Amino acid sequence: MLGEFTDKKAEERFFATYDEILGKWPVPAEELDVETRFGPTRVRRCGPEDGAPIVLLSGGMGTSLSWYPHIAELAARHRIHAVDTIGEPGRSIQTAPVESTEDCAEWLAEVIDGVLAGTGHEKVYLAGVSRGGWLALNLASRSTDRIAGLVTIEAAGFGRIGRSFIWWSFREIFRWFLPKWLLRLVASGDPEVRHTVRPLLFGALKYKQHLPEMHLFSDDELRSIDVPARIVVAERSVIHDARAVAARLESLSPHIRVEVVPKTTHGLSLEKPELVTARVLEAVPVKPGV
Template structure:
């Protein structure tokens, strides 16, 4: 099975390499205007699942336009949300009411994925990803703010934490991908690679079952958007650049950090938590029962309570 996983990874690399030669985001995500329209419609419907007042803004960066969804009281502490791969900022619908109660929330769409951000440059390097987010932070004059990153968003939050003089305060990682070690169960995650290469609703449902202990909890409205994201984002070269951080990089992190994983996570395991505790000086780790990689949906209340308790103290 490992050989199959390697072959799939190579195939994905070849597809992504071809895509990376393009100069515009639309060239390798939305092949037609109808695809883009279908996705944007699904995004708007999914965002309504937040069920709280929010505003949407576009911020100009050196690499294109960043889409930011803002909610919560203006006089509370700032909180940045970094979503998982192809999930977009709409993924926070099971959590946003709890998170926005005592925080001013800024949910940022990653610029190299299907969402409402718009990449006008070539695919970004890790250093450029950090610049992208720091330009947004500067635009909103964010300082000593908290951050929650899910999956790839957790990797990005960790990347930002390794930067000198980063402006963040507390950091929460929800099953961070490729952050402390490589994928824990490649056999079970092979469905996600197959979905990328040969998208279909059947493969999509299989992937959800692999990554979630309670796929029935996922809103059909959100599932539609998430499926279209996976269908159109067939190439994702940035995923191949995500590697676990070195011992020295992890030791350099001075921010208080909380790492949450599900007990049935296909991305992380006890080994991930042990390495995190070994090298990050100010860290708490929690394993949530009956939860998979999508723990923010699988066990939303438990996850929300753990986050709020950490951010409060």
């Protein structure tokens, strides 16, 4: 089955909000549709053409626009490709079902091939939040032929997502409706960003997804990742035990480096946006040999 909005009005409202937020994209960008077996995937490209290519993957329901607070700094030195994930709300158009984790990897590999075509670069750096981090790791654990390195922020795939996540989500949503002055007192990060993306998130709830479950990564899968991987997790995460994740991963591979960020939750990218930007910049050399 294919993902779709519940009705035409919900779709129109979502894209009206999408286009409004797109106006906050801080640098000139071009949009391209990368053809994949699962449908054309919308990619927003910006930054110097000779910069190291970075593919940005959002969390579930987040769309590429969730990266807008980070773009000005990232695109100053690097070639940025922000992706609307296939099968989720956004400008990508799903034409075939995504039925397995293998399909997820195949889709992302095709996107990477598309953004690299004609650029002179052979590999990209991947940066993903939550489900986007899972997508990056899911591909890297199968093949790193086109990957130079990766950074994940609170990636799924290290623990079962259950009631704790649901309760955290409800609490987080309640906070997003607080006035900015109060939100500034009770939550880390810029309240303006939460208020900006809030209508897009709620519009996305009218989209019915049909995507495979994000499986838990095995030791063998993680051990097979042979490129630098920076795994950033939140100390108070509700989707895994951060300390256990750190102990496990660092014992598996010398390529994996784990950072536990104190006093943060699964909303780490909103709570510490400057840290997220810094970790991506640290992972990507200005003049890489790719």
